[in-house]
Structure formats: structure tokens, C-alpha cells
Amino acid sequence: MSTRFRKTPGWLDWHPDPAKPTYRLPSGAVDAHCHVFGPGDEFPYAAARKYTPCDASKEQLFALRDHLGVARNVVVQATCHGADNTAMLDAVRSAGGRARGVATVRPDVTDAELCRLDAAGVRGVRFNFLKRLVGPAPQDDLARIAARIAPLGWHVVLYFEAADLPELEGFFAALPTPLVIDHMGRPNVREPAAGPQFTRFLRFAERNDVWVKVSCPERLSLTGPAALHGERSAYADVVPFARTVVEEFPDRVLWGTDWPHPNLTDHMPDDGLLVDHIPHVATTEQQRHKLLVDNPVRLYWPDETA
16 A cells, blocks of 8 residues: 555455456456556656545556456556556556556647557547546547547547436537447436436437447446345346447447446445356357457457457
8 A cells, every 4th residue: 555645535445355257258358447546656646636546556457357367458547647647558568468558638748648658558538527536627628639639540438427418418429539438328227228318328329439338337236236136146237228238239338347446435346246247238158259359359459350
């Protein structure tokens, strides 16, 4: 644990001993959404951050990768590091070609810096619209960033609440890059998967160049990790949403652990259980291979599928 930074009170540390999954991931499986935090003594957290995490190093991420049977990772820049991508880049470079990165950049980022990030393995930038995590960014600035990265073939990763989609979808649709949406747009699972809110999200994804991460059931669920009411799946109330996305967009879905699960204060998921959740949302071998291998490789290692 960092001696320079004190963790936000109530923050849960990542699971120290995740189970070995019962479900065996296919060869080449990609964890397309995970993070590294610091360690703060080596990679300091941003002064303007809204939270201070527990340390979660590249070595610990790679140990989890091997334990779960994952082949590769996509390391997403954490908001606690701001636009200093050093920790993320260090993890990507240390993975020996088995990782790609998603960065945070400012509108005044230089062409030289974008080329440096591209050479290091970055393939996208993240725009975060969760007010509890980041301050508001002017849409003109974000549009300028998207225009700068489009010639590189990068994409924009979007993180937002479902209730905010109506006011944001016009801006999203105008961006000149593919869009990758974190955690299914954070649907409200109190409402039905066939209800108007999630239907609006699905139609937005259908009309645009959108990829969707069927990730983070632990953030969305009300029932939690226990299998309830005769269901065999943990996070059973999230299953209909994720299954709908996989069935509607089999060639544009991704999966990730979200390790080390930032900002959780209720329960910390067992990453082995999250792997065992996959067959409940991708119910055929073909769906699972696309979700875990074909799609993320096509997006993050396109030279291997050209």
C-alpha cells in the first residue's frame, strides 16, 4: 500500500483470493476492461482526483490474468491518474504485446504525444460523464480530441449513466470515431430489459458504430452475487440486459473484469465468479468466442485479423 496516499474511506480492496473459475475461457480470451492504480509511491495519483484508490499494480493484474486464464488485457486509464498515463503505459509495455491501452488526453495534446501513445499500444481515449468521478468537460474540447485521434484509427470509450443518454446521444453520434460503451451504459435494472430506457440504448447502438461492454454486473445488480430464487447465476437481475446485448450485437460486444473494481463500498466481487457469469449472458460457444476473442482482437489487434 502506498505510504504517500491514504485510500478514500469506505473503499473496498480488490479480492485477495479469487476462486478458480469453473468456466474455462477460450484460448486467446481478452479482458477488455481493467485498470492499474499506482502504486502511488511509484506513479502518484492526480492532485485533482475525486477519490484515492487502493494500490493495484501491473504485477497483481498480470497474476489475476494468469489465474483466470485470460490471454490479454485492455488497460483503461483510471480517473484517479488524470491525464498522466504513465502507470497505464508502464503496464501495457510490460505485458510484452499482451495488452493494449485506453488513455486520457487533453485537447492540447501534441501530435508527437499521440504518436508516442499509439506506438506504445494505446488504441482509444475515454470520455467519462459520471459527475461523481470527474468534473464536467466541455463538449467542444471532447469533440476536438475525437477529431485528433480519428486519423490514428482509435476509438472513444464512453462512460455515462443510462438516464443521461437522451441529452448526450446527439453529441455521441456526431463523434468521428467508433464508440465503445462501458458497462452497457449502466442500465437501471429496476426497469425491464424490454422497457423504454434500455430499448433507447439498444436503438442508439444499432444506429451508430457502437461496441458494448457487457461488464460490471456487480455495479448494476440489486440482487448481488448470491444466486437467488432458483437462479443459477449470480447477479441474476443483470443477465437479461447483457444477454439482450449479446444476442442483438454478437459482433460488437466485449467483456472485462473491471479489476480492481474502483469505488465499490458494498461488496467486492470474486473475479472467478465474474468469469463464471459469462455463460449466463453468452449462452452459445459461438457467442462466447466472439465476445471474448474475435471481437476484442479485431478492435485492439486488427493486424492479426486483416
